[in-house]
Amino acid sequence: MAGNKRALSQIDGNVTNSQPPPKRKSQRAGKENADSDYTGMKKLDLCTLLQQRNLPYSGIKDVLIRRLEDSDKDHPSEASSERATVERLVSAQPVEHAFEYLMLCRPLDDIRTEKDAKNLNDVTSKELGEEEVEEYSELDNDLPASEDPEHRWILTPKGYQLIALLRWEVAIRDQDAFDEYFYNDYNGYGFQEAMENQLLFFNREFSRGRTQEGGASPAALWSIIEGFAWVLNEPEYWFHCDDPDTVLATLQLIGGAVFTTLNTLEKNGLLRSDSPVKNIALVLGVLYNNTRDWPGGEEPELEWRGAMIREVQRHGIEVKGQPYGIEGVLKQDGVDGTPSSRADSRWKMFDWAKRFKAFSKKYRKGSSIGGRHYVLASQKQLAMARKTLGSMSDL
Numbered sequence: 001m002a003g004n005k006r007a008l009s010q011i012d013g014n015v016t017n018s019q020p021p022p023k024r025k026s027q028r029a030g031k032e033n034a035d036s037d038y039t040g041m042k043k044l045d046l047c048t049l050l051q052q053r054n055l056p057y058s059g060i061k062d063v064l065i066r067r068l069e070d071s072d073k074d075h076p077s078e079a080s081s082e083r084a085t086v087e088r089l090v091s092a093q094p095v096e097h098a099f100e101y102l103m104l105c106r107p108l109d110d111i112r113t114e115k116d117a118k119n120l121n122d123v124t125s126k127e128l129g130e131e132e133v134e135e136y137s138e139l140d141n142d143l144p145a146s147e148d149p150e151h152r153w154i155l156t157p158k159g160y161q162l163i164a165l166l167r168w169e170v171a172i173r174d175q176d177a178f179d180e181y182f183y184n185d186y187n188g189y190g191f192q193e194a195m196e197n198q199l200l201f202f203n204r205e206f207s208r209g210r211t212q213e214g215g216a217s218p219a220a221l222w223s224i225i226e227g228f229a230w231v232l233n234e235p236e237y238w239f240h241c242d243d244p245d246t247v248l249a250t251l252q253l254i255g256g257a258v259f260t261t262l263n264t265l266e267k268n269g270l271l272r273s274d275s276p277v278k279n280i281a282l283v284l285g286v287l288y289n290n291t292r293d294w295p296g297g298e299e300p301e302l303e304w305r306g307a308m309i310r311e312v313q314r315h316g317i318e319v320k321g322q323p324y325g326i327e328g329v330l331k332q333d334g335v336d337g338t339p340s341s342r343a344d345s346r347w348k349m350f351d352w353a354k355r356f357k358a359f360s361k362k363y364r365k366g367s368s369i370g371g372r373h374y375v376l377a378s379q380k381q382l383a384m385a386r387k388t389l390g391s392m393s394d395l
Contacts, residue, residue: 038065098219099276101154107323109233114324152322154279156219159226166231169194172377180376182389188241190374195238195250196363197370198227202257203356209264210353218268221261222277228254229287239294246363248301251291253359255304256350258287262311263348273316281319284308285326288319292329300343306335307344 046064173190175182202224209216265271288305309319320327330336360369376382
């Protein structure tokens, strides 16, 4: 057996992977490391580097990265010295840089509210419609907010995308959109399912933060709150469905998500009057306004609405101007300028992980809350709903 040699990996504890890699492989690994240096940078910093090299700095982020990588190949020494700067920029990215904004057209309903308040109803409906369309069309959605610093209707890009997705999720659960009628509260239950999916999304982001240094991403959590604020603009059929206890419990958990996010902003020094989160007042004002039509009296599950306004006011953030007339609404509801209450402190100490777990256990259908039980987007889903529920659309 002396002539049989064991593999090198079996001698003295050495393993094959411990051997020096071939030169070509080392070069390739070095290139991959160099290429990835830029991916963690914000677009603004990429533009700055391109400007310093006298290179074009317009285009999407992938284009900017590719332009820098091509420049590195042509000027390796320059790239080497600059790479240290890149690494410092990536490692020192302050949380403020996570917040960029797009302009949003002022909603038509907000324009109508202002016209009603200013007694502009003496013009004909045709003229009013033309004026609204003209004002509504003065700017395009999704332009960078930097192009008009005075424009107050702004959203983060992630929030903007999330709102579009949420509206689509609600639409594909709308029996009327598919010329169907299964039962009165089908749309309400579909909306409930979409809200539960959004709460699941929030919980995933929150839970991810518990395993990473610095906690949950303020920008990620805030974009989800933006989504809640805008998708609740027409909640009547959800508010009036025949399961008010579940709806109230869901609204309560949404309030918990709001305070969990505000606490995260505060922890990161972002809950202040000059916050880089520039639309705090707008988003909370819209959310307060959109949840104002709950039928019946003030419910304990909804006390977070006034509490969130008082919380941001305590940090010097004024909720005024947008949506139109919000100051009067808050004053009428006894919210504006009122001191924080004991109930407010309970919301501030909201234990998201514990409360979400309890909600999920109580309201889940199967293994989890949410799902796609009410989706009608495909012919297969429509056929299944017709078979299971029976369609009355022909009647």
